[in-house]
Amino acid sequence: MSESAFLAVDNNPEDLAVLASALTSRYAAEYEIYTASSGTEARATLAMLSQAGRTVALLIVSREIRDQDPLFLLQQAREFFPNVRRVVSARYLDPSAFDFVTTAMRTGRTDYFLYKPCEPVVARLYPIVDDLLGALRRVRQERGFEAVRIIAERWNPRSHRIRDILERSTIPFGFYDSDSEEGRQILAKVGVDGTRLPVVCIHYGIVLVDPTNEELAVALGVKIKPDPGLYDVAIVGAGPAGLAASVYGASEGLRTVLFDRETIGGQAGTSSRIENYLGFPRGISGGELARKAFEQAWRFGVSLVFTKEATGLRSNGARIIATLSDGTEVESRTFVIATGVSYRRLEVPSLERFAEVGVFYGAAMSEAPACTGEEVVIVGAGNSAGQAAVHLSRFASRVTMVVRGESLAASMSDYLIRQIAVTPKIDVRLGTSVVDGHGDRHLEAVTVESANGKHETLRTHGLFVLVGGTPHTQWLADVMEMDSKGYILTGRDVLRSARAPNRWSLEREPYFLETSMPGVFAAGDARCRSVKRVASAVGEGATAIQLVHEYLRAG
Numbered sequence: 187m188s189e190s191a192f193l194a195v196d197n198n199p200e201d202l203a204v205l206a207s208a209l210t211s212r213y214a215a216e217y218e219i220y221t222a223s224s225g226t227e228a229r230a231t232l233a234m235l236s237q238a239g240r241t242v243a244l245l246i247v248s249r250e251i252r253d254q255d256p257l258f259l260l261q262q263a264r265e266f267f268p269n270v271r272r273v274v275s276a277r278y279l280d281p282s283a284f285d286f287v288t289t290a291m292r293t294g295r296t297d298y299f300l301y302k303p304c305e306p307v308v309a310r311l312y313p314i315v316d317d318l319l320g321a322l323r324r325v326r327q328e329r330g331f332e333a334v335r336i337i338a339e340r341w342n343p344r345s346h347r348i349r350d351i352l353e354r355s356t357i358p359f360g361f362y363d364s365d366s367e368e369g370r371q372i373l374a375k376v377g378v379d380g381t382r383l384p385v386v387c388i389h390y391g392i393v394l395v396d397p398t399n400e401e402l403a404v405a406l407g408v409k410i411k412p413d414p415g416l417y418d419v420a421i422v423g424a425g426p427a428g429l430a431a432s433v434y435g436a437s438e439g440l441r442t443v444l445f446d447r448e449t450i451g452g453q454a455g456t457s458s459r460i461e462n463y464l465g466f467p468r469g470i471s472g473g474e475l476a477r478k479a480f481e482q483a484w485r486f487g488v489s490l491v492f493t494k495e496a497t498g499l500r501s502n503g504a505r506i507i508a509t510l511s512d513g514t515e516v517e518s519r520t521f522v523i524a525t526g527v528s529y530r531r532l533e534v535p536s537l538e539r540f541a542e543v544g545v546f547y548g549a550a551m552s553e554a555p556a557c558t559g560e561e562v563v564i565v566g567a568g569n570s571a572g573q574a575a576v577h578l579s580r581f582a583s584r585v586t587m588v589v590r591g592e593s594l595a596a597s598m599s600d601y602l603i604r605q606i607a608v609t610p611k612i613d614v615r616l617g618t619s620v621v622d623g624h625g626d627r628h629l630e631a632v633t634v635e636s637a638n639g640k641h642e643t644l645r646t647h648g649l650f651v652l653v654g655g656t657p658h659t660q661w662l663a664d665v666m667e668m669d670s671k672g673y674i675l676t677g678r679d680v681l682r683s684a685r686a687p688n689r690w691s692l693e694r695e696p697y698f699l700e701t702s703m704p705g706v707f708a709a710g711d712a713r714c715r716s717v718k719r720v721a722s723a724v725g726e727g728a729t730a731i732q733l734v735h736e737y738l739r740a741g
């Protein structure tokens with residue numbers, strides 16, 4: 187018997203039979219298919235499966251069921267099964283269905299919709315189910331195969347970093363507490379005593395003890411040194427802007443190298459679900475988007491180098507040279523700087539010692555399952571904080587959002603505000619801030635202060651901090667013009683800059699995305715005036731390559 191199930195709910199027996207038969211013919215090997223002809227029956231089935239310790243991966247509810255509000259049923263299903271994907275079905279071209287479905291999706295009570303009849307099923311049913319289950323199916327399938335096994339104490343910060351990198355690189359891994367029977371068994375099997383943790387076992391036999399990122403990358407077959415010789419374009423940062431630049435550069439015949447100090451995806455890689463990127467109506471996880479872009483770059487022949495940070499940049503005639511953290515130099519005719527931003531730290535000294543042992547900067551997707559049944563706190567009011575709240579509410583028993591301002595509307599997209607409003611587990615505390623942290627080996631509670639000075643201590647398993655960014659441009663401070671916050675100036679802004687040291691030196695004006703260093707372009711969040719979104723970062727990455735061509739043509 188399969189551990190996981192689908193439940194289809196429809197009061198029309200013919201529609202229900204057609205749907206159940208289509209689901210059975212494609213998914214029965216992996217999922218058990220249940221049906222219910224009313225909301226009451228559906229609720230009883232959900233309760234029965236939950237009590238039996240099974241999971242429901244997919245729930246499809248007809249909007250025409252009469253005995254219960256279909257939206258309420260969809261909402262209840264999440265309480266039983268935090269990860270269930272929910273679909274509402276409606277009759278094709280039913281004029282009243284449109285508003286219903288729109289409301290259900292906007293308020294986050296359904297993940298998507300189906301029109302009945304959903305025929306041909308290969309075009310109108312299976313792609314939707316496959317897309318919705320994508321990440322979930324991979325997790326299930328990967329549970330059988332773990333390319334990497336990490337054995338460490340639950341609160342080992344280094345193990346958190348490694349899990350985070352593997353999660354963002356979409357490498358299937360398993361984590362085993364070194365105090366658990368399974369953890370001890372793995373250590374004994376590989377012949378390591380576990381006095382130094384984490385221990386990382388790669389599936390083909392390599393065992394690493396407390397490895398550096400580079401040692402891990404080498405063991406995973408990742409390139410950590412660029413090929414020698416002159417590149418046409420070198421791209422720093424493998425977030426959406428850098429990945430897009432690399433795909434366009436290599437696909438247009440430029441000798442292209444892309445390097446990142448960690449892995450692929452940048453900030454986007456930490457997003458649980460990007461819902462506003464064009465072409466993905468059912469949303470896509472940032473990791474999945476990054477993995478697809480990475481494969482595209484690889485296919486076009488981009489030289490991809492990871493675990494190397496760029497630490498310096500200089501010009502030498504027509505060549506531009508970057509120094510990497512290990513002293514290696516990369517020479518290229520042009521550069522694209524796509525180094526993005528990262529979250530600012532909370533200036534609360536007592537929280538510093540809990541970094542990665544309870545305090546996480548960014549969404550920390552890899553931590554979400556560990557928050558199952560626990561209380562968590564999120565600081566921030568932007569889209570990333572909203573997404574993290576919705577994602578973590580699937581695991582945690584309670585999510586408290588600590589928001590300094592008096593409303594979410596100023597900084598968060600409407601669709602997320604609505605999803606938060608209909609998620610009872612999320613509690614939004616406006617006009618508050620975190621002022622203290624408590625715990626022994628890991629964070630156990632935080633103190634929050636409200637606008638009237640009142641203090642309250644909240645028990646928490648994790649504090650996720652998503653408050654505004656600082657650009658990764660310090661390494662360029664002496665060589666190019668930036669604004670007062672460190673965002674790189676490009677195009678005409680370079681000419682308007684009041685600072686003298688790195689002023690534009692050529693007769694021609696700088697190209698649109700060109701920095702004050704001729705031949706060096708900036709794209710994405712690190713650029714002054716950029717729109718901080720995936721689509722705009724991708725657009726700027728692609729545009730930068732067009733400008734690289736113009737620069738190279740002009741000689």
Ligand SMILES: Cc1cc2nc3c(=O)[nH]c(=O)nc-3n(C[C@H](O)[C@H](O)[C@H](O)COP(=O)(O)OP(=O)(O)OC[C@H]3O[C@@H](n4cnc5c(N)ncnc54)[C@H](O)[C@@H]3O)c2cc1C
Nearest residue numbers: 423425426427447452453454496526570710711718719720
């Ligand atoms: C949790 C979260 C959710 C989000 N959700 C959405 C969303 O739903 N929709 C949306 O449109 N936007 C969303 N965003 C914003 C979006 O992800 C960013 O706007 C986008 O990732 C910016 O891309 P980028 O390539 O400019 O920079 P980044 O994504 O920040 O990538 C920069 C890369 O450069 C690397 N790097 C930095 N310095 C160096 C160096 N010196 N040497 C080598 N490498 C370096 C970093 O390791 C990183 O990989 C979200 C952001 C977060 C954090």
